[in-house]
Amino acid sequence: xxxxxxxxxxxxxxxxxxxxxxxxxxxxxxxxxxxxxxxxxxxxxxxxxxxxxxxxxxxxxxxxxxxxxxxxxxxxxxxxxxxxxxxxxxxxxxxxxxxxxxxxxxxxxxxxxxxxxxxxxx
Numbered sequence: 001x002x003x004x005x006x007x008x009x010x011x012x013x014x015x016x017x018x019x020x021x022x023x024x025x026x027x028x029x030x031x032x033x034x035x036x037x038x039x040x041x042x043x044x045x046x047x048x049x050x051x052x053x054x055x056x057x058x059x060x061x062x063x064x065x066x067x068x069x070x071x072x073x074x075x076x077x078x079x080x081x082x083x084x085x086x087x088x089x090x091x092x093x094x095x096x097x098x099x100x101x102x103x104x105x106x107x108x109x110x111x112x113x114x115x116x117x118x119x120x121x122x
Contacts (some may be wrong), residue, residue: 002120003028007038007052007064017051020109024122035059047077048120054083062097069098078119082107
């Protein structure tokens, strides 16, 4: 079974992402409402993917990615950014920090589903 950590401060967007992931079937999701909460749940189990927003209170998504990439345990953990930030500069910055992929909101469910499947090998 694959496990995906969803890091998003909007409960509505977390629910939308979870609904997309539920289409995959045998995949568990864990949710964090902030980057700080994500850092608390990250060491508690193994994850196959992190999906994170950029704009969040306390620790933002870019800071979360920097932490994940600086920790040897998580260096190969795939990360998909799902954000309203649409500029090429934002995308480049996220990818340069170590994101695996970048999806802009509002996203198409099918597009996000295909990216998730490709990223975790389903």
